[in-house]
Amino acid sequence: xxxxxxxxxxxxxxxxxxYDGFRHxxxxxxxxxxxxxxxxxMFAILKVFFFPNFLKTHAEKGHESDYVANELFERAATPNSxxxxx
Numbered sequence: 554x555x556x557x558x559x560x561x562x563x564x565x566x567x568x569x570x571x572y573d574g575f576r577h578x579x580x581x582x583x584x585x586x587x588x589x590x591x592x593x594x595m596f597a598i599l600k601v602f603f604f605p606n607f608l609k610t611h612a613e614k615g616h617e618s619d620y621v622a623n624e625l626f627e628r629a630a631t632p633n634s635x636x637x638x639x
Contacts (some may be wrong), residue, residue, distance in 0.1 A: 560566075576583070612620035 608617045608620065
C-alpha cells in the first residue's frame with residue numbers, strides 16, 4: 554500500500570500527471586465526448602443495422618465452430634476460389 558501512497562513514487566507521479574491533465578482540460582473534454590459518442594454510434598448502432606449475425610442464420614446453435622471449420626476447408630480446397638490470385 555505504501556508503494557502507491559509515496560508521492561515520489563513512479564505510479565503516484567504517473568497517476569497525478571494524467572489526473573491533473575484531465576482535470577484542467579477544456580477543449581479536450583469536448584473532444585473526448587465527441588470521440589466516445591462516435592465510438593458508441595459505430596459499435597452499438599451501426600452493428601445492429603449493417604452487420605447481422607451471419608453464423609446465427611447459417612449455422613445450427615452449438616455447431617458454429619463446425620460450420621466455420623467446414624467453410625474454411627471447402628474454400629481452401631476449391632481451386633477456382635475468387636479469393637486466390639493467379
